[in-house]
Amino acid sequence: MEEPYYKYSQFLKDKYGEKTYKLPVNLPTTCPNRDGSFAREGCYFCGEEGADFEMLPEDMSVRNQLLENREYIGERYGVDQFIAYFQNYTNTYLPLDRLKEYTKEAAEIEGVVAVYFSTRPDAINERYISALKNSLLEVSSEIELAFEFGLQTVNYKTLRKVNRQHGLAEFIDAVLTAKRFKVEVGAHMILNLPGDDREDIVEGARILSALEVNHVKLHALFIRENSVFATQYKKGELEICSMDEYIDRVILFLENLAPDIAVQRLIGRAPGEESIFENWDTPWWEIHDLIIKRMNERNTYQGRSYNYLKGKALAKF
Numbered sequence: 001m002e003e004p005y006y007k008y009s010q011f012l013k014d015k016y017g018e019k020t021y022k023l024p025v026n027l028p029t030t031c032p033n034r035d036g037s038f039a040r041e042g043c044y045f046c047g048e049e050g051a052d053f054e055m056l057p058e059d060m061s062v063r064n065q066l067l068e069n070r071e072y073i074g075e076r077y078g079v080d081q082f083i084a085y086f087q088n089y090t091n092t093y094l095p096l097d098r099l100k101e102y103t104k105e106a107a108e109i110e111g112v113v114a115v116y117f118s119t120r121p122d123a124i125n126e127r128y129i130s131a132l133k134n135s136l137l138e139v140s141s142e143i144e145l146a147f148e149f150g151l152q153t154v155n156y157k158t159l160r161k162v163n164r165q166h167g168l169a170e171f172i173d174a175v176l177t178a179k180r181f182k183v184e185v186g187a188h189m190i191l192n193l194p195g196d197d198r199e200d201i202v203e204g205a206r207i208l209s210a211l212e213v214n215h216v217k218l219h220a221l222f223i224r225e226n227s228v229f230a231t232q233y234k235k236g237e238l239e240i241c242s243m244d245e246y247i248d249r250v251i252l253f254l255e256n257l258a259p260d261i262a263v264q265r266l267i268g269r270a271p272g273e274e275s276i277f278e279n280w281d282t283p284w285w286e287i288h289d290l291i292i293k294r295m296n297e298r299n300t301y302q303g304r305s306y307n308y309l310k311g312k313a314l315a316k317f
Contacts, residue, residue: 004301011262022085023069026055038165044228107139114144121174146184158195205256219268223277243280259303
């Protein structure tokens with residue numbers, strides 16, 4: 001089945017010359033939206049476990065987590081190049097000295113070509129980026145630094161409703177700050193948050209394109225146990241769009257996304273035993289294949305509607 005979008009796996013091959021896989025790392029951290037700095041309930045879609053259902057214990061050293069995951073993933077997929085991926089909760093929400101130690105420890109693992117931090121856009125600044133880059137330089141000038149910022153939606157009203165405790169401005173600031181340091185940037189987006197419509201989806205793709213992010217990861221909304229959304233869902237107070245609607249939103253997003261932005265995934269996955277709603281009870285790969293099938297049937301592709309930047313009003317002259 002032909003893939004009508006720029007896959008992240010191809011992006012990594014283009015960049016590093018061969019297959020490269022992420023090795024997840026679980027840091028002993030939390031989130032300012034959980035520890036009382038901003039709030040205590042967290043984002044309303046986030047469960048108590050964050051994103052760590054496939055993670056090794058946080059009390060394992062960074063080195064041992066990476067070595068164990070490298071052995072498993074390297075053997076399973078036949079690869080020897082890796083990205084150290086600090087994934088769970090807000091990974092830059094730590095004292096800088098500790099974060100520098102974790103970064104250096106990851107960079108010292110053989111085969112690691114990049115270190116990624118998944119984090120909130122309001123949990124990064126110039127001081128942190130500069131220090132983390134220097135930590136990598138102490139090991140090798142070849143190892144890259146990257147951030148994946150959780151935006152979820154460009155609709156600031158929806159961000160408020162889901163208790164994100166940040167708006168679009170913080171995301172724009174984080175991307176521009178990282179770009180000044182020539183750091184790779186990704187974004188996480190949930191395409192069916194309650195309150196968002198198709199116009200929000202289009203605008204999200206356009207803003208990410210204008211900011212020239214390097215890659216994007218798409219999710220459908222999960223309802224995790226012990227989350228605020230779980231309570232609302234059980235009471236019948238939360239409306240979730242149909243799977244068909246989600247598929248159409250993904251296609252619309254891709255059509256408006258710049259063709260050189262890599263797409264890490266079209267649909268996420270969560271542990272069924274910890275979720276009360278997950279991908280319409282359909283395997284993630286089936287939804288992925290339905291998206292591709294529908295795009296091919298419509299003869300559409302990523303970037304088809306990418307015609308709105310670089311002074312489009314002047315195209316007539």
